[in-house]
Amino acid sequence: MTQLKPILLVEDNAHDLDLALIAFKRCELQNEVVVARDGVDALDWICKQNQHADRKGLDPAVIILDLKLPRIDGLEVLKRIKSEPATRHIPVIMLTASNEESDLVSSYDLGVNGYVVKPVDFKKFFDSMKDIATFWGSLNKTHPGYTPDDASLDVTRI
Numbered sequence: 001m002t003q004l005k006p007i008l009l010v011e012d013n014a015h016d017l018d019l020a021l022i023a024f025k026r027c028e029l030q031n032e033v034v035v036a037r038d039g040v041d042a043l044d045w046i047c048k049q050n051q052h053a054d055r056k057g058l059d060p061a062v063i064i065l066d067l068k069l070p071r072i073d074g075l076e077v078l079k080r081i082k083s084e085p086a087t088r089h090i091p092v093i094m095l096t097a098s099n100e101e102s103d104l105v106s107s108y109d110l111g112v113n114g115y116v117v118k119p120v121d122f123k124k125f126f127d128s129m130k131d132i133a134t135f136w137g138s139l140n141k142t143h144p145g146y147t148p149d150d151a152s153l154d155v156t157r158i
Helices: 014-026 039-047 074-083 101-109 122-139
Strands: 007-010 033-036 062-065 092-096 114-117 155-157
Touching (some): 007 014, 007 039, 033 039, 074 101, 092 101, 092 122, 114 122
Parallel strands (some): 062 092
16 A cells, blocks of 8 residues: 655644644545644755754655745745755645735746635635645645655644
8 A cells, every 4th residue: 555645734824724734634634744834844844954854754745835934935935846856746735815916926937736815714714625635635646756764643743
């Protein structure tokens, strides 16, 4: 049996993070969910550098990335991911409160795979997270990426 790739959720808003994790749990998501609270931690985990230099395991099945993040914003994280041959194959979904056309255009210009505006309604937010997790976490066929050396956990906060 093939090990499922983790999902990297990059979200600094505690409320949105909790709702996303509840949605993943309720839809019985089998992927490990790795949580990063800012752009620097996300890039360190993705690129296996600094405190994550000895990280083992698969590249994420998808990165769910907030646009407005501390330290390094989501557009810069996206730009760095898509500019590196080792990571540009990883699907990235921008999940943001921004409905600004300039953010949408910038995200697609940098190679985002999807752009979802966070619904303010709880049920719609929940359904959006469930749909993202189901499609990108288990239905979508991804680049083979890195071969795992270890077993995954349910939720990892970095």
